Amino acid sequence: MSAASALSKSASKTVPAPSTPAAGASTLTPGQHGIKEHSDGRFGYVPVQTRSDRFKSVNVADFEAVTGREAVWKHSPVAKFTDLTADVLDGSRYLIESTSSADISVEWVPRTDARIGTAGLPEERAAANAWGVFDDALAITVSGEEAKEITVTRSALGNTARGAHTIIEAKPFSQATVILANTGDARISENIEIILGESANLTVVSLQEWDDSAVHLANHFASIGRDARLKHVVVSLGGSIVRVNPSVRLAGPGSDTLLLGLYFADAGQHLEQQVYVFHDAPKSRSRVNYKGALQGQDARTVWIGDVLIGNKAAGTDSYEQNRNLVLSEGTRADSIPNLEIETGDIVGAGHASATGRFDDEQLFYLQSRGITEEEARRLVVRGFLTEVVQQIGSPELEARLQLAIEAELIGTDDK
Amino acid sequence: MSVLEIKDLHVSVETDQGTKQILRGVNLTINEGEIHAIMGPNGSGKSTLAYTIAGHPKYHVESGSIMLDGAEVLKMTVDARARAGLFLAMQYPVEIPGVTVTNFLRTAKTAIEGEAPPIRTWIKDVRQSMNNLRMDKTFAERNVNEGFSGGEKKRNEILQLELLKPKFAVLDETDSGLDVDALKIVSEGVNRAKANTGLGLLLITHYTRILRYIHPDFVHVFVNGRIAEQGGPELADRLEDEGYDRFLVPSNVG
Numbered sequence: 271m272s273a274a275s276a277l278s279k280s281a282s283k284t285v286p287a288p289s290t291p292a293a294g295a296s297t298l299t300p301g302q303h304g305i306k307e308h309s310d311g312r313f314g315y316v317p318v319q320t321r322s323d324r325f326k327s328v329n330v331a332d333f334e335a336v337t338g339r340e341a342v343w344k345h346s347p348v349a350k351f352t353d354l355t356a357d358v359l360d361g362s363r364y365l366i367e368s369t370s371s372a373d374i375s376v377e378w379v380p381r382t383d384a385r386i387g388t389a390g391l392p393e394e395r396a397a398a399n400a401w402g403v404f405d406d407a408l409a410i411t412v413s414g415e416e417a418k419e420i421t422v423t424r425s426a427l428g429n430t431a432r433g434a435h436t437i438i439e440a441k442p443f444s445q446a447t448v449i450l451a452n453t454g455d456a457r458i459s460e461n462i463e464i465i466l467g468e469s470a471n472l473t474v475v476s477l478q479e480w481d482d483s484a485v486h487l488a489n490h491f492a493s494i495g496r497d498a499r500l501k502h503v504v505v506s507l508g509g510s511i512v513r514v515n516p517s518v519r520l521a522g523p524g525s526d527t528l529l530l531g532l533y534f535a536d537a538g539q540h541l542e543q544q545v546y547v548f549h550d551a552p553k554s555r556s557r558v559n560y561k562g563a564l565q566g567q568d569a570r571t572v573w574i575g576d577v578l579i580g581n582k583a584a585g586t587d588s589y590e591q592n593r594n595l596v597l598s599e600g601t602r603a604d605s606i607p608n609l610e611i612e613t614g615d616i617v618g619a620g621h622a623s624a625t626g627r628f629d630d631e632q633l634f635y636l637q638s639r640g641i642t643e644e645e646a647r648r649l650v651v652r653g654f655l656t657e658v659v660q661q662i663g664s665p666e667l668e669a670r671l672q673l674a675i676e677a678e679l680i681g682t683d684d685k
Numbered sequence: 686m687s688v689l690e691i692k693d694l695h696v697s698v699e700t701d702q703g704t705k706q707i708l709r710g711v712n713l714t715i716n717e718g719e720i721h722a723i724m725g726p727n728g729s730g731k732s733t734l735a736y737t738i739a740g741h742p743k744y745h746v747e748s749g750s751i752m753l754d755g756a757e758v759l760k761m762t763v764d765a766r767a768r769a770g771l772f773l774a775m776q777y778p779v780e781i782p783g784v785t786v787t788n789f790l791r792t793a794k795t796a797i798e799g800e801a802p803p804i805r806t807w808i809k810d811v812r813q814s815m816n817n818l819r820m821d822k823t824f825a826e827r828n829v830n831e832g833f834s835g836g837e838k839k840r841n842e843i844l845q846l847e848l849l850k851p852k853f854a855v856l857d858e859t860d861s862g863l864d865v866d867a868l869k870i871v872s873e874g875v876n877r878a879k880a881n882t883g884l885g886l887l888l889i890t891h892y893t894r895i896l897r898y899i900h901p902d903f904v905h906v907f908v909n910g911r912i913a914e915q916g917g918p919e920l921a922d923r924l925e926d927e928g929y930d931r932f933l934v935p936s937n938v939g
């Protein structure tokens with residue numbers, strides 16, 4: 271399933287006006303695919319405006335009502351969450367459970383907290399809607415150079431339409447893994463700001479194991495300082511509609527990010543991730559690797575990967591890939607990589623996207639070697655997703671995820 | 686002493702034009718240690734026979750039986766057949782995304798033996814077999830058959846044959862698509878497997894060239910869904926010279 275296109279040393283100086291498609295931006299979309307199926311036939315070039323020029327506002331009234339035709343919404347079932355894009359949301363505090371760790375504080379802070387708005391701003395209506403309403407923001411602040419881990423769990427959000435805001439700050443030279451675990455029911459639009467000071471080393475895992483009915487729209491905005499490293503992991507297994515869109519700005523020279531994603535959509539689930547990496551400093555490095563499996567009628571996944579290498583980002587190195595494994599009929603996986611390059615001086619930039627099928631012939635082949643049907647499916651899915659699981663770097667979580675994936679496979683995930 | 690016994694086998698497939706009869710009464714007995722070559726023109730039903738033995742769901746058995754040491758193979762699931770000692774080297778091996786050759790081989794071996802193979806000797810065996818088949822060790826970490834050339838896929842089939850040690854193996858056109866060097870390597874692999882385990886072989890082929898390296902005890906001419914003639918190795922030579930025309934012309938002509 272190997273499909274890659276590598277690109278180096280090409281330049282584009284096009285700076286299109288906001289909201290008009292860029293005629294000349296060097297936007298690469300899937301050109302080569304080692305695939306058997308590509309659900310939406312999206313080959314060739316798709317014009318997009320320069321990603322950094324998208325309209326931003328914290329004011330919900332600045333965004334038109336969502337129609338579903340907007341670039342950011344066109345793959346999402348917007349009619350199913352008009353409450354989150356159009357209604358006034360509940361911005362009150364909610365219950366969290368948190369493990370504790372020395373040098374990590376978890377607290378509610380007022381809207382006036384100086385960190386709010388420093389990592390990024392809303393680019394769509396649901397995000398702005400949430401931004402406008404939260405009473406307090408949940409702030410997770412990491413200091414201390416020792417490695418440590420904390421898990422913050424939300425399990426009792428209920429079905430009130432909510433707006434929420436979270437700040438995760440890693441002070442200069444600090445190090446930690448922050449796991450955000452989500453279970454139970456929810457209807458939530460939220461913004462999460464992730465701020466890495468100089469040389470900080472932070473892993474953020476957003477784990478979606480919601481109930482079947484949950485709707486979760488999240489925008490993660492990360493800003494990475496000089497020589498700092500962010501590992502960002504999105505794991506979406508449970509929920510009706512889960513849309514987690516991480517935007518990462520490599521803001522300091524030598525900053526580095528690894529963005530991992532793992533998703534398993536079963537019947538009727540919509541799992542979406544719009545990943546955006548903005549190389550805005552020299553010698554910055556990014557790797558994006560999202561892998562998903564789909565099984566069951568109307569299992570639906572969307573992955574959009576935008577990488578923008580800005581004109582300040584000389585000597586950067588980036589690679590993004592998305593792979594999907596289709597396990598049954600009736601599913602749809604969209605996979606859309608975009609690469610924009612505004613500087614002539616890059617070390618490397620590449621992307622890959624592929625969607626492969628696990629079909630009856632494969633099943634027959636494995637079974638003809640003595641392997642049972644159940645084991646055959648497990649083998650294929652585990653083999654496929656393990657690559658991502660193993661990169662998370664938290665052994666306990668990795669073991670838990672392996673089990674969760676197997677539960678997805680045999681449909682025994684507690685739903 | 687193991688025996689694979691095919692009796693009066695009738696097989697059809699469902700097509701857009703309705704049910705299509707392919708096998709029309711196949712009788713064939715293979716004893717452990719014997720090599721049977723089946724030769725026949727395109728479309729005569731050779732692969733259908735192979736797939737039916739392995740249990741491919743597409744092929745519908747209308748009547749007949751396949752017995753392995755007294756047990757009815759047709760009643761077994763595909764995986765149970767493999768565990769009972771049957772192996773099919775496919776004409777077109779399938780690509781398996783996400784599963785490395787190493788992982789696949791270990792899982793298959795474990796399934797067939799009922800327990801995981803001892804890790805040390807297993808790794809050694811895999812290496813040795815790959816080496817024998819001139820498969821670069823990087824293949825071990827590649828996904829099964831993914832991006833393999835035609836010849837590499839065939840080697841990978843024989844690698845499995847060597848490691849899984851079946852009682853009976855059906856090789857469906859393992860020779861096609863191989864250049865002469867690869868043909869020798871693959872044939873050596875088959876001969877080695879037979880020398881080591883004494884398995885019985887059903888060698889399906891179009892051409893006689895593989896029979897220079899793997900010497901059959903019996904040759905069967907397969908035409909129109911059944912065995913039209915059988916003999917010893919000399920029958921292969923005759924086919925080489927005369928082709929299948931003799932079997933294809935209607936009997937009322939000439």
Ligand SMILES: Nc1ncnc2c1ncn2[C@@H]1O[C@H](COP(=O)(O)OP(=O)(O)OP(=O)(O)O)[C@@H](O)[C@H]1O
Nearest residue numbers: 698699700707726727728729730731732733734743
């Ligand atoms: N699934 C199917 N649908 C329709 N026809 C089929 C199907 N499978 C096999 N056939 C037909 O059955 C006949 C026998 O096919 P089979 O593949 O067994 O032949 P073969 O002897 O192996 O030929 P070759 O030498 O080309 O490999 C052919 O006419 C083929 O087209």
Ligand SMILES: [Mg+2]
Nearest residue numbers: 731732733776
């Ligand atoms: Mg054939």
